[in-house]
Amino acid sequence: MFLFQKIPSAVFSFVTEFEKNGFACYPVGGAVRDLLLGKRPTDFDFTTDARPEAVMKLFRSVIPTGIRHGTVTVLYRHHSFEVTSYRSEESYSDGRHPDRVSFDCTLEEDLKRRDFTINALALDIAGKRIIDLFDGRSDLKNKRIRCIGNPEERFREDALRLMRAARFASRLSFTIEEKTFEAMKRLAPSVSRISVERIREEIMKIITSPRPSVGFEMMRETGLTKTVLPELENCVGFEQNEFHRFDVYRHLLAACDYLPAEKPQIRLAALLHDIGKPASFALRDGRRTFYGHEIKSADMADRIMHRLKFSNSEIETVLFLIRNHMIHYTPEWSDSAVRRFMAAVPPEKRPDFFALKEADAFAHEGTRPNPLFQKEFLDRIAACEAQNAALSLKDLAVNGNDLASIGFPKTPQMGRMLKILLEAVLDDPQMNTKEKLLNLAVNYRKEFMPEN
Numbered sequence: 001m002f003l004f005q006k007i008p009s010a011v012f013s014f015v016t017e018f019e020k021n022g023f024a025c026y027p028v029g030g031a032v033r034d035l036l037l038g039k040r041p042t043d044f045d046f047t048t049d050a051r052p053e054a055v056m057k058l059f060r061s062v063i064p065t066g067i068r069h070g071t072v073t074v075l076y077r078h079h080s081f082e083v084t085s086y087r088s089e090e091s092y093s094d095g096r097h098p099d100r101v102s103f104d105c106t107l108e109e110d111l112k113r114r115d116f117t118i119n120a121l122a123l124d125i126a127g128k129r130i131i132d133l134f135d136g137r138s139d140l141k142n143k144r145i146r147c148i149g150n151p152e153e154r155f156r157e158d159a160l161r162l163m164r165a166a167r168f169a170s171r172l173s174f175t176i177e178e179k180t181f182e183a184m185k186r187l188a189p190s191v192s193r194i195s196v197e198r199i200r201e202e203i204m205k206i207i208t209s210p211r212p213s214v215g216f217e218m219m220r221e222t223g224l225t226k227t228v229l230p231e232l233e234n235c236v237g238f239e240q241n242e243f244h245r246f247d248v249y250r251h252l253l254a255a256c257d258y259l260p261a262e263k264p265q266i267r268l269a270a271l272l273h274d275i276g277k278p279a280s281f282a283l284r285d286g287r288r289t290f291y292g293h294e295i296k297s298a299d300m301a302d303r304i305m306h307r308l309k310f311s312n313s314e315i316e317t318v319l320f321l322i323r324n325h326m327i328h329y330t331p332e333w334s335d336s337a338v339r340r341f342m343a344a345v346p347p348e349k350r351p352d353f354f355a356l357k358e359a360d361a362f363a364h365e366g367t368r369p370n371p372l373f374q375k376e377f378l379d380r381i382a383a384c385e386a387q388n389a390a391l392s393l394k395d396l397a398v399n400g401n402d403l404a405s406i407g408f409p410k411t412p413q414m415g416r417m418l419k420i421l422l423e424a425v426l427d428d429p430q431m432n433t434k435e436k437l438l439n440l441a442v443n444y445r446k447e448f449m450p451e452n
Contacts, residue, residue: 003035004128010077011044015125017058023050025083026107026122026131033118036130036140037172045082047110047122055083086110108133115154115161116168116180117146143174151183159190162224163202170206170215181222188223199228200308207267213253216271220249231275231300238278241288244364248277254363259355265314266352269321270359272301298322320349321356329377336427338380343391343426389429393418396425397434398441406438408445417441 011027018025025048031041048055052072056062061075070085088105107122114120117136124131139146145168147154147161155161162184169176176184191199206215216232219225225233235248246254255270276296282289298319305315324345333341345353354374362368390396398421400414408414424440425432431440 004125006035006040007123007125008044008079010079012125014046014074014076014079014081018048018050019126021050021054021058023048023054024107025050026124028111028122029114029119032121032123032130033136033140035123036121036137043082044079045084047084047086047107049086049107051085055085088113107131112148113157114148115158115164117148118168120148139177143172144177145169145172145174145180146177147180147183151180152187155183155187155190159187160194160198160202162188162191162222163194163199163219163228166215166218166222166224167202167205167209169218170209170212173210173214176218184222184224189227191224192227196308200310203228203308204264204268207256207264207271208261210261212256212267212271216253216256229304231304232271234278235275238281239288240277240290245366246363248274251363255356255359258359258362263352263355265317266321266355266359268314269301269318269325269352269356270363272304272318273297273322273325273356273360275304276300294323294326317352321352324353325356325360327353329373329380331376333380335380335384338384339389339391339426339429342381342384343422346391387429390422390425390432393422395432396421396437397432398437402434402438403441406442408441417444420444 007027015025015027025046027044028047029045031044034041050058052064052067052070055072055074056064059074059076063073063075065071065073065082066084070087072083074081074083086105086107086109088109111120111122111131111133117134117139119136120132120134121136122131123129130137134148145165165176165180165184168174206212206219209215216225219228220233220236232249232252235252238248240246240248240251244251252271252274255273256267259267259270261267274290274293274297276299277290277293279300280290280293280296282291301322302315302319305318310318327341327344329341358368396418398418400408400410400418403414403417404410408417421437421441424437431437
């Protein structure tokens with residue numbers, strides 16, 4: 001069969017090691033699914049009748065990653081292979097982990113405990129055949145996500161499967177089979193029992209799918225969004241003004257879809273960049289306005305990302321983009337305005353800034369920004385860069401010690417004064433000399449900072 005030609009030779013030899021020692025071993029799950037979809041898998045998982053202890057004896061480098069549940073990771077010929085012993089499971093009191101795991105079972109019993117038919121396919125390497133006990137190939141052909149057996153039972157066993165269904169629909173552009181879909185709607189609130197870390201992981205897998213909007217729409221339609229991202233749910237149907245083609249929710253999805261999948265943090269910023277609009281809404285002279293929504297959106301995104309336990313660096317990146325996404329260059333900008341932009345958005349952050357601006361514009365109007373317009377802005381930036389103007393406190397010709405030498409106490413007042421001096425230099429780069437800045441500091445202090 002042609003698909004066997006896409007399997008790395010290490011997989012064949014790995015399975016052979018089991019067979020030589022009297023064990024069965026089959027590639028299973030996502031790798032088999034992807035092979036049947038014409039993709040070349042990068043990760044292979046295996047199921048075997050060998051107990052974990054036996055697997056650890058077969059290979060030199062084995063990590064007991066989940067040995068309680070029969071899983072080990074084998075380092076083999078520059079690959080990391082996850083191997084799980086055949087197992088059956090009984091009752092799931094916490095809606096996530098089985099109360100009892102038994103390794104005395106068959107391949108059929110092992111495959112039966114899995115979530116969706118398309119993930120219960122196994123490869124018989126020796127016989128060069130697909131083991132498909134639940135009609136998974138038919139579901140692949142029909143582009144359908146379907147639970148094995150009773151959907152409610154599968155979702156009660158592990159509520160994370162609710163998120164996984166939405167994720168697979170998004171990553172594969174599949175629909176969800178009717179009974180599975182209805183069970184998702186009934187059981188959506190149970191996803192609250194899942195750890196926020198695992199929910200975050202599923203959200204980011206949707207974010208990196210070809211069209212995140214498919215997954216987020218599936219979450220909305222099944223009621224998952226109300227539990228997982230209620231702030232996003234509040235944007236559904238919330239109309240903007242006459243200049244926007246979508247409501248807030250669909251605008252966010254369109255901006256997210258527009259950006260490349262390999263830029264997950266910018267996609268996340270796009271998903272959240274206007275999430276504060278409902279809370280910022282006001283009617284002024286009969287017009288719908290959202291003044292300051294970028295600050296409100298950043299505050300809400302901060303709470304969301306902390307709730308989902310994103311890293312500090314991820315939070316900083318996303319919040320920076322959201323806070324600054326309303327910066328709109330026009331040809332009327334003065335050079336000082338360009339310098340202020342350069343100070344606010346440093347060179348390393350500008351590609352992401354421009355990418356989000358482009359996605360926002362596309363979601364707004366359905367068209368891409370005029371490239372000549374952006375080129376003009378970039379030319380203005382380059383011209384200002386050529387002046388070597390001061391753009392940050394460290395670029396000033398004076399520092400805190402200089403201010404202390406003329407009597408400024410080392411208090412927050414000194415920090416405020418340095419920022420005032422930077423503002424003066426951004427207005428006029430000629431001001432960036434030690435003499436001029438110290439004179440300005442003395443005069444400003446006399447007029448606006450009189451001593452009590």
